[in-house]
Amino acid sequence: MEHTDAGIELSDEQLRAVMAEERYVRVIAGAGTGKTETLVSRIIHLIKDRGVPQERVVAFTYTERAAAEMLFRVYERTGGGGINAGSIGKMFVGTIHSFCFNELKKRFGYDSYTPMDEGLENAVLMRFLEGRYDVENFKKVISIFYEEMLDRKELKRVHPEVMGLIEEYEEYMEEKRLIDFPRMLSIYHSKLKEGYRPEIEHLLVDEFQDINRLQFEIIRLIGKSCSVFVVGDPRQTIYRWRCSDPSLINEFERAFPGTATYYLTRNRRSVPEIVRLANSIDEAYLSSPRESMLRPVREERGTVSTFSGYEAEIAETIEKSVKGGGARYSDFAVLYRSVKGNASGLITEFRRRDIPFVIFGNSAIFSMPEMEAIRTVYKWFVDASRQGGDPPEKEIGILSERFGRPAEVISADLARAREKFRRTSGTALDAFSQAYKMVYAAIGIKGLDSTKAEDHGLLLAMASFSKMVGDFEQSVSLGGRNGHWKTYVRGLLRYLSDSESERIYGISADENRVRDAVTVSTIHSAKGLEWNVVFLPDIDKLRSRPSRPVLSKDLYDHWRYSGGGVEHYNLAYVAVTRARDTVMFVRNRIFGGGKNSSEIRVHGSKASPRKYSIFDATSISDYYVCPHHYYLGSVCGFVQGTDRMKGFGESVHRVLKAVASAANRDRLTRGQVRKIVEREVHLPYATPEDVRRVRQDVEEKVMGVLDYLKSAHVQSTEDGMMHLSLGTSILRGRTDLLVRPDSESIEVIDYKSNLSGDGDDMKRYSMQLAVYRKMLEGQGMIVRSVKVLNLRDGKLHNLDAGPKIDKELEKCIAGMSAGEFRGRPCAFCGECEYRDICRFTDTDMRKKG
Structure with missing residues (x-):
């Protein structure tokens, strides 16, 4: 295989896996053996060497952070390597939940549904249950019911009251058009069972050891019509309590006859002392096959020792290492099973010594x-x-x-x-x-x-x-x-x-891993990351207290969920393999290198900045108006507040898509338009009276532009996530747009309910459409113009989409990449949702504006 990426060399093990000809491939990849690079190389091999259309390649990752990292590497490797980097944009790389929900929206009419993350689901359940059932236990019941694929009739026989609540909850979510992650996958699985198949030729799955039964069945059904390439490591199974089933990696070859298995064992991350420690944990507690044991590539000496000090000694050791000139604060991590209740003393000590630190993990706040x-x-x-x-x-x-x-x-x-x-x-x-x-x-x-x-x-x-x-x-x-x-x-x-x-509620690693600071994290949140030096306080306390069963043990494998078994040894294995040069056990009585020492070794400390940054396309115009508003909203995630009209823009978009499509086939009557409006307009936080009023208003606006939509032959582009490389940044977004095509080019049509036409308003929309145009051009389309259709009066407004706005787009991306988030005075400040918490509102900036 020809390597086009500077400085990247695959080991023989990796190369054999990347070049595998078998339809079904299982790769057992130990910690630090380059599994992400193997997956990236496999993707590039499929597209470049085998000529597979990139939209027929799908890669599932466990987290969106992992998806971003994979995209970084794909774009780094494709620059000048015989592949048009812009064309990679149609390939899906993301979580299985994102993929399934995208499919449900595109193919099965779920585009008006709101996906619930864990926080919103918890709040909705508290309101729905109203004390009838413990929220935490009911969440477990829901996960087990869907993800273990329990039989409805059997659950109703054994626990009739529980099945009754589940059915009532399903009706509640349908009424509110809400969908949680387990049900999202369950619905998509039912579509696959009915015979639907996505247009995929090659499916790649990362972190296969962490999938559950329902996800496995989705992969199995998709794999009936495509090749499947999975990568996992049973030693790093740390999510059993989330329904993950490590036995499925062994079941893979039974589900996919003719499976070829490859092992990645050459650890490039850690020094030999740490590799030996990881293998000793594996041999003593995890019993992996001999052929999967890690082999160190590095030859430098490292340190594995038991450190008897407490928080003050940890802080002092880090401080001396940095001030001595041999390390940076970002070289160090302190990992716990739970940050809350364990790290408060360390945080106090860091603050006393002015040691910069960042925290992430659930409950960390x-x-x-x-x-x-x-x-x-x-x-x-x-x-x-x-x-x-x-x-x-x-x-x-x-x-x-x-x-x-x-x-x-x-x-x-x-x-x-x-x-x-x-x-x-x-x-x-x-x-x-x-x-x-x-x-x-x-x-x-x-x-x-x-x-x-x-x-x-x-x-x-x-x-x-x-x-x-x-x-x-x-x-x-x-x-x-x-x-x-x-x-x-x-x-x-x-x-x-x-x-x-x-x-x-916590802080994710991708939000907070941006500064030269010591990391304080849970082991779960640290998975997939690495540091030169890792402190592990009280690692002999990793074993969790077994939980009680929430359903009859005859229905599911309660032991796997309970925190029993060997998961605490899996956690220890993951924790020690985060370190490159030094592992320091603190107050440890089980693991360790024997000697009691505070010696720190750091080889080649560096800041390791990312070469690429990924930004949501919709956030560019926000940054364009005010970089600090973008920081507070998109970087930090401050909530703006519940809006009664939330969902209005998306509703109008769905209506116009449906109307444009139907108008190109038949002449629509007002009654037909009304039916479309009633189906597509969904405002989750509006009263029934508000919804009725909005639907009437949307109906009138659509009737006013109906003749234009038909005469101009307006169409919609295919809805899907696209990625576009621009310099050292990647734009990610949906290009579900209305366009007016001719034989050679397209005219992009955006729409607003009431476009004011003032300078700031037009600037915002100009930037938004400049991003759309860039993304469409990245897919090989020729965009002749971009316009905004004002639904209030039916008029089209031409927007500046030329070199001037392109330069502004480049400035925005450069500023976002550099972390430049200073407030910018504009007319928007007086209406800003964050004016009460923005540190720039008390300056003289607005006066200068």
Whole structure:
């Protein structure tokens, strides 16, 4: 195989797997053996050497972070390598959930459904169950029911009340057009069983050891009409509690006769001492086949030792290593099974010594004392049952120290804000989101500097808490609010205190791994990452307490879910193999290298910046208007608040697509347009009266442009995720657009309900359409013009899509890649959702604007 990527060489093991001719291939890839590079090379081999159309290649990854990393490498490797890098954009790389939901939207009419992440699902379940069943246990029941593919009749026989709740919940989700991840896969699996097959020639699956039974069956059915190439490592199975079943990697060859198995054993990441440690854990507890044992490639000496110190000694060791000039803070990680309850002393010590650090992992935000304080203060703030009283004194002291504002000033500002909130509480759909912004403003969020690692980490944690609030707010706003305000407040207070809710909200590695700082993380969140030096405190406490069965043990393998078995040894294996040069066990009695030492070895410390950045195409215009708004919303994830009209734009888009398609076939009557509008307009947070009014308005607007849609032969492009390489960045987005084609080119038609035509408005849309045009051109289309159709008056507006806006697009991408997020004065500031928490609103920037 010809290598076109500078400096990349495949081992013989990797090359054999990449070039495999068999239809079904299973690769057992040990830690640090280059499984991602093997998958990337396989993709390039299929497209370049075998001539497989790139849209017929699909790669499933376990996380979106892993998908982004794979895309990075594909684009790096295809530059100048005989493949048009832009053409890679039609290939799907992402999670199996993303793939299945895309298919359901494109083929089976689910494009008006809202997918629920774990946080929103938890909040919706709390509202739905209303105390009839424990939320955490019901979530487990749902996962087991769908992902273990339990028989409905058998579950109804054994647990009739549980099956009744599941059926009621399914009806509730259908009514609200919601869909959770397990049901998403279950519905798609049913379509496959009915005979549907996606147009795929080659399916690649990463982290195969972490799939569940339902995912396995989806892969098996897809594999009846295509080749399947899977990569996994049973030693790194750490998600059994999420229904993952490591036995399926062994079942693969029974499901796919003629399977060829390849082993990747040459570990390039770690020094020999760490490789020997990993193998010793494997031999003693995991019993892998001899042919899968790791073999070190590196020859430098490393360190594996037991470190007797506590938090102060860990911090001192890191500080000395960095100040001695041989290391960077980003070379170090401290990994726990659970950050909350374990890392607070370390965090305090890091702050005392001014050591920059970042935290990620579920529940991680509440390991920070200021976040616990914020939770307590917020609950006091919204609790209408407390008619008076000052803010909680202890928590105000913590916030005063962290935000650098006098305690009495914070207390006074909070009291004034609380009084204002009480006068308006319950009148706005987004009242709880307004409350978090008022609390944040009062405690001094505007004093945080996002360019500093610790402040950036705190902003991420505060944004995560805002999502916790926002998820509950959305759950009680479905269909418009019709309950009593005090009832909502009581529900919110319970939700904020719920241990299952707390577990969900954290900081992901892709959000917070951007600075020169020590990483504090859970082992689960660290999977797939690596550092030069890894500290492992109390690793002999990895074993979790076995959980109780939530259904009859006759129905499913409870032992696998319970935390029993060898999963704590899998965690230890994953933890030690994150290290390149040094593993430091802290207070360890089981594993270790014998000697008690604080010696640190770091070979070749470097910042290791990514060559590529991936951005959502829709976020470019946001950055164009204000980089700091983009930072607060897209980088941190601060919730804006529940909007009664959420879903309006997507609804109009679906209506226009359907109308344009039908108008090109037949002459539509008003009655036919009305049926389309009733089917496609869905506003999840609007009242029935609001929905009726909006549908009438949309019907009138569509009738006003119906003749144009037919006479211009307007069509829609195929809905799908596309990626486009622009310099050192990748744009990712959907190009589900209306276009007016001729024999050689297309005219892109965007649409707005009411285009004001002022300068800022037109600038925003010009940038949005410039991105669309770039992505379409990346697919080989010729775009002759871009226009906006104003639905209010039926007029078309020409937008500047020439070199000038292209240069602005280049500036935006360069600024986003460089992390330049300074606020920009514009007319939008007065209407900005983040004006109360933006640190630039109190400067003289707006005056200068």
